[in-house]
Amino acid sequence: MRPSVEPLFTSFEYGNLSLANRFVMSPMTRNFSPDGVPGDNVASYYTRRATAKTGLIITEGIGVNHPSAIGHSTMGEENIPVLHGEAALAGWRKVIDDVHSEGGKIIPQLWHMGGARLEGTPPHPETKSMRPDDMSEDEIAEIIAAFVSSAANAKAIGFDGVALHGGHGYLIDAFLWKQTNRRDDAWGGDIKRRTRFASELVKAIRAEVGPDFPILFRLSQWKMQDYEAKLAETPDELAIITGTLVEAGVDIFDVSTRVFSVPAFVGSNMGLAGWVRKLSGKPVMTVGGIGFDKELAASFAEPTSALDNLDEVVRRFEAEEFDLVALGRALLMDPEWVLKVQAGEPFEAFDLSAYSRLD
Numbered sequence: 001m002r003p004s005v006e007p008l009f010t011s012f013e014y015g016n017l018s019l020a021n022r023f024v025m026s027p028m029t030r031n032f033s034p035d036g037v038p039g040d041n042v043a044s045y046y047t048r049r050a051t052a053k054t055g056l057i058i059t060e061g062i063g064v065n066h067p068s069a070i071g072h073s074t075m076g077e078e079n080i081p082v083l084h085g086e087a088a089l090a091g092w093r094k095v096i097d098d099v100h101s102e103g104g105k106i107i108p109q110l111w112h113m114g115g116a117r118l119e120g121t122p123p124h125p126e127t128k129s130m131r132p133d134d135m136s137e138d139e140i141a142e143i144i145a146a147f148v149s150s151a152a153n154a155k156a157i158g159f160d161g162v163a164l165h166g167g168h169g170y171l172i173d174a175f176l177w178k179q180t181n182r183r184d185d186a187w188g189g190d191i192k193r194r195t196r197f198a199s200e201l202v203k204a205i206r207a208e209v210g211p212d213f214p215i216l217f218r219l220s221q222w223k224m225q226d227y228e229a230k231l232a233e234t235p236d237e238l239a240i241i242t243g244t245l246v247e248a249g250v251d252i253f254d255v256s257t258r259v260f261s262v263p264a265f266v267g268s269n270m271g272l273a274g275w276v277r278k279l280s281g282k283p284v285m286t287v288g289g290i291g292f293d294k295e296l297a298a299s300f301a302e303p304t305s306a307l308d309n310l311d312e313v314v315r316r317f318e319a320e321e322f323d324l325v326a327l328g329r330a331l332l333m334d335p336e337w338v339l340k341v342q343a344g345e346p347f348e349a350f351d352l353s354a355y356s357r358l359d
Contacts, residue, residue: 023324025326036085036088050098055338058109058216062110064149070123093158107159107162111165112130112143114169114173115180116129148205151208161215164201168224172197172198173220176194177194179229198248202250255273255276256288257289258296287327291307300352306346
């Protein structure tokens with residue numbers, strides 16, 4: 001192992017979560033679960049990464065137990081897994097058992113697409129898509145209960161924690177962002193009230209799963225509909241969001257950026273993950289642009305090359321900007337990416353066709 005990457009192979013301990021190293025598989029939609037049920041191919045897909053020493057796996061987004069949670073979107077998602085119903089729970093139990101048998105840890109990402117879900121699309125075409133501005137108090141309560149139900153199922157079948165998708169313009173994030181939350185009641189308005197939906201959801205999950213079951217929360221500035229969006233314009237605004245979520249019960253933040261090293265605010269070179277860690281006092285996971293010379297969106301349109309930028313990752317890690325390092329495309333292209341880092345071997349080339357396979 002080259003000396004510069006040794007810090008990333010130290011163990012990570014937080015509460016009941018114990019990881020062998022700092023590498024995490026970031027959630028990526030895979031569309032390989034017909035009727036919401038993950039099969040043996042999904043189990044093999046995740047287990048290959050665990051076998052190759054990825055410290056933690058966060059699953060693809062899993063629809064919560066509400067008919068409006070998932071459907072087709074402008075990104076074309078379908079065959080999205082769920083975490084309710086006998087068949088789906090049995091499928092996930094197989095995934096968990098296989099990953100654990102290889103010494104890995106695995107956490108599901110709970111997902112509600114919100115307004116990104118196209119109206120009239122399966123599996124529940126009769127159900128309206130949910131947007132903050134037109135949701136009733138009863139609908140808000142129902143969706144919070146749906147997240148709680150799915151989190152309880154995650155704990156019951158043996159997952160190692162639960163992750164909430166609070167970024168990229170999906171429902172939780174739509175409540176946080178002023179452009180998509182124009183409510184003037186207790187669920188909207190100033191930044192503190194816009195954080196209420198996320199915080200009440202986290203509180204309800206914490207009450208259900210207890211104090212020792214890790215809750216991760218994905219946070220992002222950018223949205224699918226606006227790559228230049230700012231959830232927080234200043235560190236003070238970010239502090240309100242993160243502080244409210246920590247008080248509610250978030251243990252670890254998954255800070256999603258397009259490029260991990262881009263400064264988050266004027267006047268500092270620190271990335272968004274560093275700011276979240278500084279302001280929240282909680283462990284943080286960084287993601288975005290690690291292992292390739294183009295960020296995700298550009299890689300679909302431009303030639304993309306594998307890139308060893310781990311020296312910069314380690315530099316920022318040792319500067320205490322983040323605690324965990326998440327990989328998306330790198331681990332999608334190559335299940336053995338972490339082993340290759342450890343051995344100093346070259347990385348696999350970017351392969352766009354990997355998005356349509358389950359290797």
